[in-house]
Amino acid sequence: MKAMLSAFAATAIIAVVAWYGLHEAGFSAGEQNAGESVRLGDE
Amino acid sequence: MYRLFLICLLSLTMLAAPGVQAQDASQGATEGATESPQADRSATGGAQTLEDIMARQRGEEVPDRARAGEDPDSAGAMVGQLGALGGSSDSDVWSALRYGTADVTVSSGGAPARVLIQDNGMWWLNFRQGPLIKYGGWLLLGTIALLALFFLIRGRIRIDGEKTGRTVTRFKFIERFAHWLMAGSFILLGLTGLVVLMGRKFIIPTFGHEAFATAAVASKWIHNNVSWAFMVGLVLAFVFWVAHNIPNKTDLKWIAVGGGIFKKGVHPPAKKFNAGQKMIFWSVIILGASISASGLSLLFPFELPMFAKTFGILNDMGVPQLLGFGALPEQLAPHEEMQYAQLWHAIVSFVLMAIIIAHIYIGSVGMEGAYDAMGSGQVEEQWAREHHSLWLDEVKQREGEPKPANTATTPAE
Ligand code: HEM
Numbered sequence: 001m002k003a004m005l006s007a008f009a010a011t012a013i014i015a016v017v018a019w020y021g022l023h024e025a026g027f028s029a030g031e032q033n034a035g036e037s038v039r040l041g042d043e
Numbered sequence: 044m045y046r047l048f049l050i051c052l053l054s055l056t057m058l059a060a061p062g063v064q065a066q067d068a069s070q071g072a073t074e075g076a077t078e079s080p081q082a083d084r085s086a087t088g089g090a091q092t093l094e095d096i097m098a099r100q101r102g103e104e105v106p107d108r109a110r111a112g113e114d115p116d117s118a119g120a121m122v123g124q125l126g127a128l129g130g131s132s133d134s135d136v137w138s139a140l141r142y143g144t145a146d147v148t149v150s151s152g153g154a155p156a157r158v159l160i161q162d163n164g165m166w167w168l169n170f171r172q173g174p175l176i177k178y179g180g181w182l183l184l185g186t187i188a189l190l191a192l193f194f195l196i197r198g199r200i201r202i203d204g205e206k207t208g209r210t211v212t213r214f215k216f217i218e219r220f221a222h223w224l225m226a227g228s229f230i231l232l233g234l235t236g237l238v239v240l241m242g243r244k245f246i247i248p249t250f251g252h253e254a255f256a257t258a259a260v261a262s263k264w265i266h267n268n269v270s271w272a273f274m275v276g277l278v279l280a281f282v283f284w285v286a287h288n289i290p291n292k293t294d295l296k297w298i299a300v301g302g303g304i305f306k307k308g309v310h311p312p313a314k315k316f317n318a319g320q321k322m323i324f325w326s327v328i329i330l331g332a333s334i335s336a337s338g339l340s341l342l343f344p345f346e347l348p349m350f351a352k353t354f355g356i357l358n359d360m361g362v363p364q365l366l367g368f369g370a371l372p373e374q375l376a377p378h379e380e381m382q383y384a385q386l387w388h389a390i391v392s393f394v395l396m397a398i399i400i401a402h403i404y405i406g407s408v409g410m411e412g413a414y415d416a417m418g419s420g421q422v423e424e425q426w427a428r429e430h431h432s433l434w435l436d437e438v439k440q441r442e443g444e445p446k447p448a449n450t451a452t453t454p455a456e
Contacts, residue, residue, distance in 0.1 A: 001418060003216050007223030007276075011231070014275065015268035022268075027343065 100165070143376060155345045155377040167382035175386065176241055179393040186397040190404045200410040202426050203308055210421035211438055218283050222417055225276030225327075228269045233396050235262035235269075240389060270338055277331045284324060287315040293433065294318035304405075315434045323402050330395040337388040341381065348380035350387075 084092055091105070099105045139145035141160045149156040214222070238246065239262050246255040296311050297318040303309035304319075311317070316324065340347040354371035357363055363371050375383070406413050412426035427435040 003219035003420070004223040004227075004418070007220045008227050010220075010224055011228050011269060011272040014272040015265070018268045018271045019264070 102166075153345070158376050158378055161376055161378045163376070163379050163382065167379075167386070170386065171240075171389075172244070175389055176244060179389065180241070182393050182397050183400065186400050190401060190409075194404075194409070197305065199408065200304060200405075201307075202411050202423060203310070203429060204425045207424040209424045210415075211424055211427055211435065212420055213416040213422045213427070214420045216420065217279075219417055219420055221276055221279035221283055223276075224272055225280055225331075228273035228276060229331075229399065231265055231269050232273055233392070233399075235266040236389070236392060238262040239266060267342060270335070270342070273331070274335050277328070277335065280324075281328055284316070285328075288321045288324045290318070290321060294321065310429045310432070312432045313430065313434065314437070315431060317430065323398065326395065326398050330391050330398075333391050334388060334395065337384045337391070340384040341388060344381060345377045348375070348377065350380050350383040351375040 084090065084095075086092065095105045136145070137160075140147070141162055143158065145159075147157040147159060238258055242255050242259055242262075246258060250258075291314075293312060293314060294317070297313055300306075300309055300311050302317060302319050303311055336349065340349055351373055354375075355373045358370045358373065363369065372379075406417065412423050413430075415426075416422050424435070427438075
């Protein structure tokens with residue numbers, strides 16, 4: 001039971017880290033399709 | 044007043060038009076639809092007609108490249124609205140865009156953005172919304188129905204012998220951690236994947252667009268980010284268990300009696316994992332790795348194309364030809380790569396989900412004493428004797444041996 005709960009906690013942590021990491025790396029769909037000459041929103 | 048009348052008349056005809064068409068079509072169908080009139084393309088100077096386009100959308104074969112490569116000077120004269128505009132017509136431009144031969148320049152987005160019309164997309168869209176959902180869904184429901192039937196006939200597989208009250212350690216903490224990392228994430232991925240695939244068909248009609256929008260955003264977030272936990276769990280499980288999952292002769296005996304699961308009191312010998320579990324293990328590893336690969340290809344759009352190359356290798360080996368297909372396409376537009384990745388990802392996932400449903404059944408309600416192996420890690424000795432006799436012997440032998448003391452001992456003689 002403890003192994004199961006630790007694994008579920010680890011799943012949550014890995015997911016959040018992955019989400020944060022991918023955004024930092026610029027792999028969001030928005031950033032992938034933006035270029036010098038393209039403005040997305042007001043950023 | 045006159046104009047108003049005209050507008051009314053026009054909108055009336057437009058409203059009526061689909062009805063008229065449908066009537067025509069049904070009439071044609073009842074009359075046998077044998078007469079297929081030679082298509083008259085004079086109105087377009089030989090180019091596609093509306094009827095051609097509609098036929099192509101119905102998936103019929105249409106000679107839509109009749110004018111491709113034609114000498115511009117011999118192009119049809121400009122006749123009527125859809126007529127060719129001399130040597131290089133609008134339709135030539137569209138045709139070049141459609142077949143990917145146009146020289147398109149874009150300021151961002153790279154190769155994928157240069158594809159303005161992706162012809163194969165309709166096939167993919169229809170397949171994804173149609174057969175994929177249908178057969179995938181029935182596969183899962185069918186698996187559940189079979190298991191329910193099995194449960195009704197065979198009932199729970201009980202521990203036949205007298206329970207000893209003693210337990211043996213079956214899986215260490217780290218092994219159970221790896222199992223649940225993989226299992227928890229797989230179940231989340233399965234459920235959210237089904238929401239993303241089937242939501243339009245089943246959630247929107249019942250719960251509405253608003254509800255599906257929320258469910259889809261949440262599912263996408265979970266699906267994209269939890270995938271890493273699955274991959275980590277997969278690698279850990281592989282490392283911990285691969286040595287116990289190499290097939291051997293004992294497996295043949297196990298298979299010969301169907302693992303004893305169909306008959307009370309039949310208990311073929313097995314080591315740590317029996318043949319059935321080895322099949323589960325290798326399915327999880329191989330299909331799981333394949334799902335991970337196609338999933339990464341989807342997670343990083345257009346960065347990891349895999350299909351054109353794979354198709355090339357398969358063609359060289361003659362696999363599709365052997366199966367009676369023509370050669371597979373070796374040139375794929377970036378979007379086609381993504382579409383094949385999506386289909387492969389979903390199909391392999393459906394197969395693994397069906398296998399895992401059976402695994403969950405036998406690991407929980409289906410067999411007395413099994414769950415403890417992954418719950419506490421401690422199993423009843425009698426359970427171990429019945430299902431993994433050779434492994435239990437090994438454990439007993441190991442326990443019977445005097446533990447090596449803290450001193451640096453030499454390896455066994
Ligand atoms: C609620 C869901 C699940 C339950 C109750 C469950 C239960 C179990 C149990 C009890 C075992 C140990 C069997 C033994 O002692 O010999 C096991 C092993 C295993 N599980 Fe699960 N499991 C679940 C989900 C999953 C999922 C989703 C996967 C993979 C995607 C998975 C993959 C495996 C593998 C590869 C093994 C080792 C081979 C085998 O015993 O078949 N399990 N599971």
